[in-house]
Amino acid sequence: xxxxxxxxxxxxxxxxxxxxxxxxxxxxxxxPDIGNPSDIEYAIVWQPPDGxxxxxxxxxxxxxxxxxxxxxxxxxxxxxxxPVARLxxxxxxxxxxxxxxxxxxxxxxxxxxxxxQQHRRHWQEHRQPDAGARIVGLLGLGRLGRAAAERLRLxxxxxxxxxxxxxxxxxxxxxxxxGGLDTVLRRSDILVCxxxxxxxxVDILDQSAFERMKPGSALVNCARGAHVADDDLLAALxxxxxxxxxxxxxxxxxxxxEHPFWSHPKIVLTPHVAAYTNPGTAAQIITENIRRxxxxxxxxxxxxxxxxx
Amino acid sequence: xxxxxxxxxxxxxxxxxxxxxxxxxxxxxxxPDIGNPSDIEYAIVWQPPDGxxxxxxxxxxxxxxxxxxxxxxxxxxxxxxxPVARLxxxxxxxxxxxxxxxxxxxxxxxxxxxxxQQHRRHWQEHRQPDAGARIVGLLGLGRLGRAAAERLRLxxxxxxxxxxxxxxxxxxxxxxxxGGLDTVLRRSDILVCxxxxxxxxVDILDQSAFERMKPGSALVNCARGAHVADDDLLAALxxxxxxxxxxxxxxxxxxxxEHPFWSHPKIVLTPHVAAYTNPGTAAQIITENIRRxxxxxxxxxxxxxxxxx
Numbered sequence: 001x002x003x004x005x006x007x008x009x010x011x012x013x014x015x016x017x018x019x020x021x022x023x024x025x026x027x028x029x030x031x032p033d034i035g036n037p038s039d040i041e042y043a044i045v046w047q048p049p050d051g052x053x054x055x056x057x058x059x060x061x062x063x064x065x066x067x068x069x070x071x072x073x074x075x076x077x078x079x080x081x082x083p084v085a086r087l088x089x090x091x092x093x094x095x096x097x098x099x100x101x102x103x104x105x106x107x108x109x110x111x112x113x114x115x116x117q118q119h120r121r122h123w124q125e126h127r128q129p130d131a132g133a134r135i136v137g138l139l140g141l142g143r144l145g146r147a148a149a150e151r152l153r154l155x156x157x158x159x160x161x162x163x164x165x166x167x168x169x170x171x172x173x174x175x176x177x178x179g180g181l182d183t184v185l186r187r188s189d190i191l192v193c194x195x196x197x198x199x200x201x202v203d204i205l206d207q208s209a210f211e212r213m214k215p216g217s218a219l220v221n222c223a224r225g226a227h228v229a230d231d232d233l234l235a236a237l238x239x240x241x242x243x244x245x246x247x248x249x250x251x252x253x254x255x256x257x258e259h260p261f262w263s264h265p266k267i268v269l270t271p272h273v274a275a276y277t278n279p280g281t282a283a284q285i286i287t288e289n290i291r292r293x294x295x296x297x298x299x300x301x302x303x304x305x306x307x308x309x
Numbered sequence: 310x311x312x313x314x315x316x317x318x319x320x321x322x323x324x325x326x327x328x329x330x331x332x333x334x335x336x337x338x339x340x341p342d343i344g345n346p347s348d349i350e351y352a353i354v355w356q357p358p359d360g361x362x363x364x365x366x367x368x369x370x371x372x373x374x375x376x377x378x379x380x381x382x383x384x385x386x387x388x389x390x391x392p393v394a395r396l397x398x399x400x401x402x403x404x405x406x407x408x409x410x411x412x413x414x415x416x417x418x419x420x421x422x423x424x425x426q427q428h429r430r431h432w433q434e435h436r437q438p439d440a441g442a443r444i445v446g447l448l449g450l451g452r453l454g455r456a457a458a459e460r461l462r463l464x465x466x467x468x469x470x471x472x473x474x475x476x477x478x479x480x481x482x483x484x485x486x487x488g489g490l491d492t493v494l495r496r497s498d499i500l501v502c503x504x505x506x507x508x509x510x511v512d513i514l515d516q517s518a519f520e521r522m523k524p525g526s527a528l529v530n531c532a533r534g535a536h537v538a539d540d541d542l543l544a545a546l547x548x549x550x551x552x553x554x555x556x557x558x559x560x561x562x563x564x565x566x567e568h569p570f571w572s573h574p575k576i577v578l579t580p581h582v583a584a585y586t587n588p589g590t591a592a593q594i595i596t597e598n599i600r601r602x603x604x605x606x607x608x609x610x611x612x613x614x615x616x617x618x
Contacts, residue, residue: 091439098440098464102418105411114579115424121571123563123580131407154463155407254432262430270423271432 002039003290004056006031007046007065011279015044018283023290042290046277050075053082061085061293063286065277067092067144069303070197070224084303085289091281093147096194099222099274100148101155103246104190106268107218108134108157112244116265131156137188139181139204140195140223141167141174144275148194160184164200164307185212190220197224198308205229210236218244222274225250230261237266248274311348312599313365315340316355316374320588324353327592332599351599355586359384362391370394370602372595374586376401376453378612379506379533393612394598400590402456405503408531408583409457410464412555413499415577416527417443417466421553425574440465446497448490448513449504449532450476450483453584457503469493473509473616494521499529506533507617514538519545527553531583534559539570546575557583 003026005015012030019028026042029035031052040056046065053062054077062084064072069084078084106112110126117124136152138145141163149159149169159172162184166176175183181204185191191213195201205219206229213219219242221228230251236242244266250259253272261267289300303309312335314324321339328337335351338344340361349365355374362371363386371393373381378393387393415421419435426433445461447454450472458468458478468481471493475485484492490513494500500522504510514528515538522528528551530537539560545551553575559568562581570576598609612618 095439098414099418101464102411102414102420105407106415106420109408109411110582111411111415114582115577117580118571118578121566125580125582125585128585130404155410257430262427268424269427271426271434273419273423273434273437276434276437 001041002027002029002035003042003044004029004031004034004040005044006048006052007044011046011065014279015283018279019044019287022283022287026290042293044286045072047071048075051077053078061289061299063087063289065282065286067096067275068196068224069309070226073303073305073308080305083299084305085286085299086301086303086309087277087282087285088143088301089278089282089285090143090147091278092275093143095278096144096222096275097147097151099248100192100194100220101151103220103222103268104136104152104157104192105131105155107190107220107244107246112218112246112266112268115268119265132158134158134189135160135187137161137184137191139163139184139191139193141169142194142196145194148192157190160187182212185209186214188217189214190218193219193221193223193227195223195227196309197226200308202226203229205233207232207235210242213242215241216243218242218246220246222248225253230259234260234264237264242266244268246270248272310350311336311338311344312351312353313338313340313343313349314353315357315361316353320355320374323588324592327588328353328596331592331596335599351602353595354381356380357384360386362387370598370608372396372598374591374595376405376584377505377533378618379535382612382614382617389614392608393614394595394608395610395612395618396586396591396594397452397610398587398591398594399452399456400587401584402452404587405453405531405584406456406460408557409501409503409529410460412529412531412577413445413461413466413501414440414464416499416529416553416555421527421555421575421577424577428574441467443467443498444469444496446470446493446500448472448493448500448502450478451503451505454503457501466499469496491521494518495523497526498523499527501529502532502536504532504536505618506535509617511535512538514542516541516544519551522551524550525552527551527555529555531557534562539568543569543573546573551575553577555579557581 037056038058041058041060044063064087069086136157136159138161141161153171161174162180167174205227246268248270249272346365347367350367350369353372373396378395445466445468447470450470462480470483471489476483514536555577557579558581601608
């Protein structure tokens with residue numbers, strides 16, 4: 001009986017002592033040292049290689065090292081009834097809410113404009129509205145979206161939000177359905193994407209979406225790169241319909257060095273750092289789920305494979 | 310009896326109707342159309358030309374269009390007993406607190422590093438502490454400093470502050486005196502300057518101050534350019550002692566296009582926009598002071614000429 005761990009190489013170093021302490025009775029193996037595949041009952045993973053999970057005959061549970069599970073489920077060989085758990089870590093929600101707040105305020109305070117002016121050595125003040133006059137639209141109202149909403153409300157921004165299923169959040173208008181999406185696109189001054197990546201949300205921010213957005217509005221994407229149709233975004237920026245975009249996630253990561261996003265004057269780019277997994281809190285949450293599986297108790301935060309998150 | 314208004318040309322356009330509405334009995338003149346200098350009893354100004362105020366024999370009160378008054382008092386011909394009022398506008402305090410919060414969080418989330426990496430098309434994540442592990446030091450604990458402190462505390466940063474006279478603010482350590490300044494310099498991860506510019510604070514951020522700052526710490530200056538010794542800052546950045554600086558104010562504004570700050574990879578520069586005067590609220594506050602002067606009542610927010618603010 002063993003656990004298989006797979007993430008970046010420096011992650012293994014940080015997780016090894018945590019897992020040893022929290023699950024002293026379990027053997028933990030680190031890819032590529034799987035040993036006998038039949039021994040593996042649990043997998044704790046970020047971007048497992050295609051086919052890996054299907055090759056483990058006694059796997060009982062897959063624990064994602066990220067809030068999303070698209071990095072696991074895009075592999076069509078993952079068995080249909082294998083339980084997959086998202087990582088739902090309040091610490092991560094705070095970290096991503098902080099990122100959203102920073103970038104929304106950066107845009108609000110004309111940071112994109114002033115960055116471009118600095119590049120040209122150009123000194124020009126721009127009038128700006130107060131935060132109370134900038135409508136922030138949130139796509140995705142799960143735990144991350146809610147944490148972001150709470151922080152943005154504290155900072156004085158009026159909020160409007162959209163999710164697949166109808167949600168209710170104090171102090172903001174929550175919409176759902178195709179008509180609701182249309183409303184959020186049309187009314188937002190700054191649009192923030194925090195959606196899960198599913199068959200329904202891939203390319204949700206395409207030419208049709210950008211056309212419905214307000215002239216001069218801006219986008220923050222810290223969900224997944226595949227939510228955005230790259231060429232459509234570039235076109236919307238280049239014809240000055242959108243004023244800018246802050247992107248943390250990309251279709252291919254690391255973003256290839258020849259990609260036009262790198263040098264676009266209206267794009268601020270960060271290397272997938274909006275959320276970071278904090279081993280200290282995440283290890284507690286993941287090992288609790290493994291402990292439950294061992295004890296035959298109900299598992300936490302399982303993915304509904306029909307909807308994809 | 311008349312009021313003289315002087316600021317930028319577009320300001321006059323916005324202030325004319327406000328002053329006409331709030332002080333209908335007063336004639337308001339806009340530089341350079343002073344008319345008879347003896348008529349002028351009140352001056353509402355930003356950066357009045359040297360000698361202007363001394364040339365108005367019946368001037369009773371000068372109202373600053375900014376929180377600071379250095380732009381008025383640097384003129385040695387301003388009569389010693391002429392009352393000068395600062396603009397103390399809660400709206401402005403909120404606006405500058407927002408700027409401080411944006412820039413502190415930008416630095417906290419490695420924004421300076423990622424901006425430089427984007428320029429080089431370089432993809433690299435950097436580990437970072439939570440906000441609770443970044444000590445923000447505030448120089449200046451007047452109304453603007455307090456507003457900034459309140460917002461930063463809300464965002465989870467531990468705070469330490471320094472001011473000329475000892476202050477008390479809930480939830481943060483407030484220091485004063487030369488020893489207190491030393492402590493704040495040595496303990497801050499991100500140092501924010503919100504001081505008034507006086508004979509005592511000019512060049513307060515010089516080589517000696519930068520040497521006492523933590524290796525890797527960063528500076529936000531949204532007070533006045535003359536608080537910072539430009540060459541000393543450049544030297545501290547270039548030897549990697551400081552990790553970066555966000556500067557909104559400069560010794561000469563607009564910043565001359567040949568100044569090395571423009572293109573420095575560790576400097577983010579904004580064109581004196583941390584605070585902006587909101588005519589809607591500021592006109593109420595300034596005309597209330599003029600109404601008080603007319604009624605012989607005590608004036609608000611007068612500058613202590615001995616200390617310079």
